[in-house]
Amino acid sequence: MQTNNVLDFRRLGYYFQYHMLASWKSYLLGALSIFGLLMLIPTFMLLTDNSPGNLGEVVGFYYFGLFFGGLLFTSMAFSDLASKEKGSHFLMLPASHFEKFITIFLITTVGYLLVYHIAAYSALLFLNQVSVIRHDAGILIDWNFFDKQDGHIYIYFAYILLQAIFLLGAVSFSRLAFIKTLVANLLVLLVLYLLNTLVVWILFAGHTQTPFQNVPFLLVGARGGKFDTDVFIISDKMVHSYAFIAQYVLVPVLWTIAYFRLKDKEI
């Protein structure tokens, strides 16, 4: 029978089993660390007798943990490639690059989000219990907080975009991937900002107070108008185009590049 060299579900299962058998201790330790860190907040509140009244007061911790933990975990996804011994073993194991990539991709996306949300929800229940015991009143848990209308959904889109960027960083930089990806992103943003500034300077020469009076690709502040400040903002159509690109184009493109970077890895 002809071997499927891209995706064979039985082989994918073997690879998943192999990966979990080799890594379950590290993952368990990581999950316990997340849970422990999230529990620190209620413990701290218990000790300081300072209980939050509603979800909004603690959601910042949740977002911080989601982004910092998720991106750090993603950055370490291909750390085996930094070591010749582990890298050779990883690349020589008879599974396709796609199967190896998809396994790690699922663990760093679905796996992390699942574990993180179980930990975060447990911490919230514990925090609520602490609040009831100390103040006879629980935390006002309003799940509408996450409604699309409030724009919070975009935080998740941002997370998915950043996660895709850090996944690409994890394949590209085997050592210190988190820091290197962070620095590379800041450099890319700086270059984009300077490019945009150059374009603004060409288009609005003499009409801006400084060439840096802009938010790249979003708005430009120019002289003129009632208070000598005109603000030129991109149209709604453009905003929607940006959101569409970020949500549905950029992320799959980054995943695809990360996959091909893995295929091109040499040890």
Add this chain to the structure above:
Amino acid sequence: MINIQSLKFSYRPNRPLFEDLSLHLEAGHIYGLLGKNGAGKSTLLKQIAGLLFPDRGTCEVMGYKSAKRQPAFLREIFLVPEEFFLPKVSIRTYVIANAPFYPRFDEQAFYSYLKEFAIPQDQQLTNMSYGQKKKVIISFALATNTKVLIMDEPTNGLDIPSKSQFRKVMAAAVTDDKCMVISTHQVRDLDNLIDSIVIIDDHKIIFHQDVGTVTDKLSFKLLAQLDDRLPILYADSSLRGHSVIMKNENMEQSKIDMELLFNAILSNRQPIQELFN
């Protein structure tokens, strides 16, 4: 089985490690890949395994381009690197996790190899010495029954009894459909094991002959005194006398001295190569 054509590869620009290197290896043989330090033995093995890609030329194993690392290729090749990785698991878990990828994995053979090497089967891999770990990975490699088995300095870290066990186990494992390539700089470790010699130097393969042809054309002797009338191609003097390589004009049978041959080819290549052309 392994076909390398006009391979060019360099780690740094303008400093090629291989230039126009071609090599053809067949099934049913154990090849000894010999070369000085830095000659590129490990790099050549990595090219065969698909861990490095050619800058130019091709490297194919059983018709598969190594660099693509397709599963159909990977399940037919096993690399035992000089420095290898074994996870923090028991031998049993290692087998459960890794064996399903190799369709002809022979579990019974694996445990019999471990027994041969006197490795306790209930031990955690991380609690083993380097030599014990090496024996585990060699046993696993042999038990996979892949058609191509490549080993980079497999005897490094093995004690003297283990080296002879290694030769015994390897000799028993070779079959007509398998191609084994062993790279080493400790040529004596491969005595009586390899049946073909490949020497790499100066960016290319400078010698590639089977042991039978070598002993047909060359005679290896230990002489008390050197005699100018003898067709000596290379001599190495020691307290025991003079180890020499001569033209085998009388078709005498002698036992190959791999180390002597290796030194002879590196220091006096042309007259020896002419004999084989």
